[in-house]
Amino acid sequence: MxxxxxxxxxxxxxxxxxxxxxxxxxxxxxxxxxxxxxxxxxLPEFEQLRSVAREIKEHTLSHLDYYLERFESQVIASGGHVHWARTPAEACEIVVGICGGVGARSVTKGKSMVGEEIAINPALENAGLEVIETDLGEYIIQLAKEPPSHIIAPAVHKTRDQVTDLFQEHHSRYGYNQRVTEIPDIVNEARQVLRDAFLSADVGITGANFLVAETGSTIIVTNEGNGDLTNTLPAVHIVTASIEKVVPTLEDATAILRLLARSATGQEMSSYTTFSTGPRRSTDLDGPKEFHVVLVDNGRSQMLGNEFHEMLRCIRCxxxxxxxxxxxxxxxxxxxxxxxxxxxxxxxxxxxxxxxxxxxxxxxxxxxxxxxxxxxxxxxxxxxxxxxxxxxxxxxxPARMRWGLSIWTYLARRPHLYQPVMSILVRLLEILGRKRGRFRYLPFAHGWTKVRDMPAPQGQTFQRAWRQSGDGSRL
Amino acid sequence: MNNNAREQILSDIRRALNRTTSLHKSVSAALMARLAGHSVHVQPVVETDLVNRFIAKSKAVASTVVTVPSLMQVPEAVTQYLTTSSQKLEVVMAPDPLLDDIDWPTSMKIERRQAGRQDVVSITGVFAAIAETGTLVLLSGAHSPTTLNFLPDIHIAIVRRQQIITHIEDVWRQIRSELEGMPRTVNLITGPSRTADIEQTIQLGAHGPRSQHVIVVDAE
Structure with a gap:
């Protein structure tokens, strides 16, 4: 993108x-x-859970290599495959390669922000595959050819009328010629249209909210059930996940799950929390025959070592x-x-x-x-x-702001200069603004005065008032 | 597999963590112990009447619940539910041996298999049910195909009283003691399918079941 x-x-x-x-x-x-x-x-335990969750993530991040290797070996032990991608390009190449390897023609997708990050849809389409987003919000913006505008509600910027128009434009080819305007009918039409996609797709791609090192499981947290149809019906399930999603145990994942849905949608649990571990077993009656996890770095290992490492705790709520x-x-x-x-x-x-x-x-x-x-x-x-x-x-x-900041920095670091300069400025503003009591326009402060007036100073600087009071507590 | 990418990502991580070599033995022993400890973190308080808590929480997420005194009454409850929802007595049922003991009426058309496109109603048992959140736990397997939980319009789950557990973590304990490793899928199901993607208004029945019906069998 x-x-x-x-x-x-x-x-x-x-x-x-x-x-x-x-x-x-x-x-x-x-x-x-x-x-x-x-x-x-x-949930009275919320604050306690918050600090527990922070500890779990910090612990995991400080041994990230260990937990990723552990996760990898557990996926392999359960019959799945793990791929590593440094960049979006590498990740796309891997996913396109897997699809090509099984002769896939159509792909269904569950909502995945990492999928957006690596721009997997255009990569698959360029390789000649049909890609269908199945989360309702993602489906709407796919029809509109727009990117998501919210990480959990991708079509939050769309009104119902706009969705009605999009469906009318795109669904007539499936024989849906009625204009649907009520929410239940709109949702139902999407349900009917996407059934075929679910049942005929060759590959299903989902993201992951968590990866569990202990078991090699990937977790998705959803409400619609599209993620589960995506990871159950096609013959191949590919999970794209970034490396910071890993947590050590099922208990660790559970603790953070208690925060996730509540923070995101205000639910205690979303409708579907699903743990996928490997491909279908020999006695299973359904499920994919292949299970792949693509671990994406894309700058995260760099963040781990700098002052932004706490951002890697983010659970995308x-x-x-x-x-x-x-x-x-x-x-x-x-x-x-x-x-x-x-x-x-x-x-x-x-x-x-x-x-x-x-x-x-x-x-x-x-x-x-x-x-x-x-x-x-x-x-x-x-x-x-x-x-x-x-x-x-x-x-x-911008240069002007740099100069302004440089002058201010110079003064602010030198109290013997700052105080006299400021008292002169304040005095000047007081005299100029005495008549109106406020300024409609000030040079260099247009951005501020454009939408409101600047009140004129009232006589003296704060520092002088402070000194005169003799005791800060009385101010 | 691109081994270069793997090695580089892992070495970038180690560099970021100020480590050049693999973990010291004592550290990796501590990490293994942490993994094996499965220690449970803070849990919400759950009252001791698990059955009522489970039922109340299930209803709060728009599942419908009925209680029957024994397995014998399940067919009647199913028939009544399907009749009231104007459905035919045609179901696709999990090949779960626990459902074999039930004496289904001959008027009901039953197929024991995974679900397909045409199936409207599915009936399954559960591995467990969580009182904390009103959640059904289903594990994929020969007796419990996953498609039954998601493809049909109506999913009816039969929960025995003793299957109701307190917290989510109790599922993990139970899986570890009863199974060899994780099944392909663990589904934690809390209410029917829903979406709020149109004007943030909750609408049931997005892609999964439109209705989640739970029959609690209140027998010891």
Missing amino acids: RVTSQAFRTRAAVALKNVELQRAMAKAKGGFVDKRRVAIEA GACLNHCPVYGAVGGHAYGWVYPGPMGSVLTPLMVGLEKANHLPNACTLNGRCEQVCPMSIPLPKMLRQLRVREFEQRLT
């Missing part, structure tokens, strides 16, 4: 004026937040998106790549390069809600600040 994160400002401005998008986002926002809150209030005022206002597409919102603003620069995404860490008010709701306690605001520091160090910050 092409990275268009550099166009964040223009895309965000367009998104704010997009009536359909704003309508869809307004419908979604409260629902996610309320459901999560209710689910968490009903989407809570940070749902609670982010910026995401809620502009939607996911403005972010310009696979992962939007706070987690995406950290991951995108790290995965595609800061020079291609340096606006994203700045598209944040540092209000801290993302960290508050993150089930894995990832310090997202701190990381966004660190990326801003990197941006400055790599000279990606």
Whole structure:
């Protein structure tokens, strides 16, 4: 997928004026937040689980090589295959190779963010395969030829009317000529249309929410049942998973599962939590004959060693998106790549390069809600600040802002200069603003005054007021 | 397999973790012990009346539940459920020996096999049922093909009282003691299929069963 994160400002401005998008986002926002809150209030152990989950992931990450090798040997022991891919290109080559090896013509897919990350669909289509997304949201955006705008609700930006139009346009070739406008009918039509795809696919590709080192199992957490039809009906099941998904034991996975659905959709458990371990056994009556796991690195082993390693705890629940005022206002597409919102603003620069995404860490008010709701306690605001520091160090910050920051830094480090300069400035602003009490326009602060007035200072600096009070506690 | 990729990823990880060699013996012994320990973390409190908790939690996720006093009453419960839902008495049933003891009426058309496209109603037993979350546990195997859990419109699961366990972790303990390793699939099923992908409104019956019906057999 092409990275268009550099166009964040223009895309965000367009998104704010997009009536359909704003309508869809307004419908979604409260629902996610309320459901999560209710689910968490009903689980007094939530905070304890949060710290347990953090410990489990930190332990696993600090022995990641051990657990990945253990996972690999257990998959092989259960009759499956493990492939390793450093880059999206390698991952696609492996998946296309497996499909080619079995003479596959059609592929069904369960929702997978790693699949989006490695852009597996175009790779398969270029190899002549038919690819069908089977998660309803993914199916809708596949028809619309759009990327997902949310990591768990990929079509959250679409209104019902837009889905109706898409189905009418694309389903007439299956003989569905009625215009379906009610949600039950829309869902039912997708169910009928996708049945054939499930039953005739040669290969099923899913992602994984977790990998279990102890048993070599891959876990998917879903609600629709499409993931299970995808990993049961075709003759070959391929799992694409990134390396940080591994946890040591089934008990470890269970602890984090208790956080995942609650944080994502406010469910205690999603409808289907499925553990896949190897291909069908000799006495099984159904299930795939081949089971492959493709382990994708794509920059994660680099993150492990730097100040962003905590990001590898992320379990992709989407809570940070749902609670982010910026995401809620502009939607996911403005972010310009696979992962939007706070987690995406950290991951995108790290995965595609800061020079291609340096606006994203700045598209944040540092209000801290993302960290508050993150089930894995990832310090997202701190990381966004660190990326801003990197941006400055790599000279990606616009020149005018660099100068401004340099002057301010120079002054702020020299209190004997800072205080007199500031008191002169404050005095000047006070005199200039005395008449109105506020400024409608200030040079160099247009971005601030464009949408609100700047109140004029009232006489003296904070530091002077502090000194005069003689005792900080009285202020 | 691309061995270069494997070796490079593992060595990049080791470098990131400031390790050049493989793990010290004492460390790998500790990791093996951790894996073998299967230690259980924080669990939600579950009241002691497991049957009622399981039923309440199942209903909360839109499953329908009936209780019958013994296996003998199961056919009647199935017939009644199918009749009320205007379904034909045609089912595809798991070749599970535990279902053999049930005296099914001759009026019901039963096939014992995996599910196919045409099947509307499936009947299965379960490996266990979890009171904590109202979850059914089904393991793939010769007696329990996975397609029965997902392809038909209606899935009827028969749960015996003594199969109801407290927490999710009890499933892992039970698998370790009763089976040799994990089956191909462990399905934790909590309610019927659903989606909220259109305007975040929950709609049942996306791709899996539209209805999840549970018959609890309340006999010792």
